[in-house]
Amino acid sequence: xxxxxxxxxxxxxxxxxxxxxxxxxxxxxxxxxxxxxxxxxxxxxxxxxxxxxxxxxxxxxxxxxxxxxxxxxxxxxxxxxxxxxxxxxxxxxxxxxxxxxxxxxxxxxxxxxxxxxxxxxxxxxxxxxxxxxxxxxxxxxxxxxxxxxxxxxxxxxxxxxxxxxxxxxxxxxxxxxxxxxxxxxxxx
Ligand code: AMP
Numbered sequence: 001x002x003x004x005x006x007x008x009x010x011x012x013x014x015x016x017x018x019x020x021x022x023x024x025x026x027x028x029x030x031x032x033x034x035x036x037x038x039x040x041x042x043x044x045x046x047x048x049x050x051x052x053x054x055x056x057x058x059x060x061x062x063x064x065x066x067x068x069x070x071x072x073x074x075x076x077x078x079x080x081x082x083x084x085x086x087x088x089x090x091x092x093x094x095x096x097x098x099x100x101x102x103x104x105x106x107x108x109x110x111x112x113x114x115x116x117x118x119x120x121x122x123x124x125x126x127x128x129x130x131x132x133x134x135x136x137x138x139x140x141x142x143x144x145x146x147x148x149x150x151x152x153x154x155x156x157x158x159x160x161x162x163x164x165x166x167x168x169x170x171x172x173x174x175x176x177x178x179x180x181x182x183x184x185x186x187x188x
Contacts, residue, residue, distance in 0.1 A: 001076070001105030003096065004185070005083040007156060008113035010144050011123040012170045013177060017113065018084045020178045025185065027082035030072055032065055034084075037133075055134040057143030059151060062091040070099055080108075088152045093159070109188055110159035111181060113170035117145055 004027065006014045015031065022029045036054065039047035046064065053060050069086060087093040100106050115123075121141060128136035135144060159165045168180040
């Protein structure tokens, strides 16, 4: 059981690139934001908590997220997982490594899609026109950026120290970014 983590600011292109990667490499896709939005739609107890936290632009608690991931991993006995939007804190980074080790696997790659906050804001405001997401508006996006800078950005340094870190400039065309991601993965 192996893992690849796709990392980056909101709007960096993680979702778009993930769709291409899971097709090409047959990865099992785990996107925490999508999982939470499904819980919200189904109005589960977790969904109710998630709705409140997400609409404020904050991050959910590590325990909730880690439990959700563990449950999801246990649906499979083998394969390579592609993580989108996880880990978002140092505690989640530790947990991800441990969850994979406990299942006889490891995190293979941590890839950051690099995008400036200015460009991210432009993209998210554009996405807001069609996404229907409660958190795609300027005020909440700014709060999401704050969470990102305080809690999430340090995760990339953590994986730099582990030697798993790679980065790709997220500003190119979808195809160009995908090509660079594939090169990193194929060279691993
Ligand atoms: P995303 O779709 O990845 O942009 O996630 C949307 C929102 O879901 C985030 O702004 C957080 O409120 C919540 N969320 C998603 N993934 C995580 C995570 N790994 N840890 C904490 N909160 C998360």
